[in-house]
Amino acid sequence: MIVCVCNALNEATVRRAAQNARGKTSILKIYESLDAKPQCGKCLCHARDICNEEYTELHA
Ligand code: FES
Known part of the structure; x- marks a missing residue:
């Protein structure tokens, strides 16, 4: 599923980036x-x- 049309970012990509940041970022x-x-x-x-x-999820 596409999250950001302008940058062609799908949900999996955004989710992975959030996991890599371990939730400690904006x-x-x-x-x-x-x-x-x-x-x-x-x-x-x-x-x-x-x-x-x-x-x-990371902090559950
Ligand atoms: S959909 Fe436009 S900036 Fe993400």
């Missing part, structure tokens, strides 16, 4: 780690939810 840093930059911003809530899920 969504902007997650995008940066993927050589991406928010453009329209429509994806940010969904991407943030994914990162929060991964953070919760």
Whole structure:
């Protein structure tokens, strides 16, 4: 499932980046780690939810 149309980022990619960051970063840093930059911003809530899920998973 595509999360960010502007950067062609799918959910698995964002999830993996969040796992690699171990939840200790911002969504902007997650995008940066993927050589991406928010453009329209429509994806940010969904991407943030994914990162929060991964953070919760890591700290459960
Ligand atoms: S959909 Fe992600 S910046 Fe536009």
